[in-house]
Amino acid sequence: MSWNCAKTYSQKKARAFTISPPPSSIPAGEKIEHEGRPVLILLEGAAMYFSEQEMRSLFAMLAEAFADASMLIEIMPPFLIGQQKHHDSVDTQKAPFQWGVKSGKEIEKLHPSITFLKERTLYEGFRSRWGLFGLLSVIPWWNKNCNDKIACLHFAAR
Numbered sequence: 001m002s003w004n005c006a007k008t009y010s011q012k013k014a015r016a017f018t019i020s021p022p023p024s025s026i027p028a029g030e031k032i033e034h035e036g037r038p039v040l041i042l043l044e045g046a047a048m049y050f051s052e053q054e055m056r057s058l059f060a061m062l063a064e065a066f067a068d069a070s071m072l073i074e075i076m077p078p079f080l081i082g083q084q085k086h087h088d089s090v091d092t093q094k095a096p097f098q099w100g101v102k103s104g105k106e107i108e109k110l111h112p113s114i115t116f117l118k119e120r121t122l123y124e125g126f127r128s129r130w131g132l133f134g135l136l137s138v139i140p141w142w143n144k145n146c147n148d149k150i151a152c153l154h155f156a157a158r
Helices: 005-009 052-065 104-110 127-136 140-145
Strands: 010-013 016-019 040-043 070-075 114-121 149-155
Touching (some): 104 114, 104 149
Parallel strands (some): 040 070
Antiparallel strands (some): 010 016, 114 149
């Protein structure tokens, strides 16, 4: 049995579909029907709350369910994972940061069907808007260690 996003498990909003159940509830080996249309998976502001093993499992499930899909994922560098105590809007006891990578290229190691395409920091293109942080973002060390990034990945077709 295949999952049909448009009819059973999602709410249609223009040309975008939102899968209603959490991705972890999709049975292993199930393929999500997308009627030949391109699939873009967005994971923003969430990956850092999962362990590496949980991310590995998520990527395996996504690779199985969405062959030939693209993904945009916000990644946090390991240095910032250790600095959560300075992030005043997140309770370190209730929602600890657990996982981070310096580059989206490292995500390729988590599943063989993932290909890293490119990444950009959150400050690129908008440095003047971010004040001091935008100015710091021209320093390579800062960009590598103190700057969240959006990585573009691709899941190979089967």
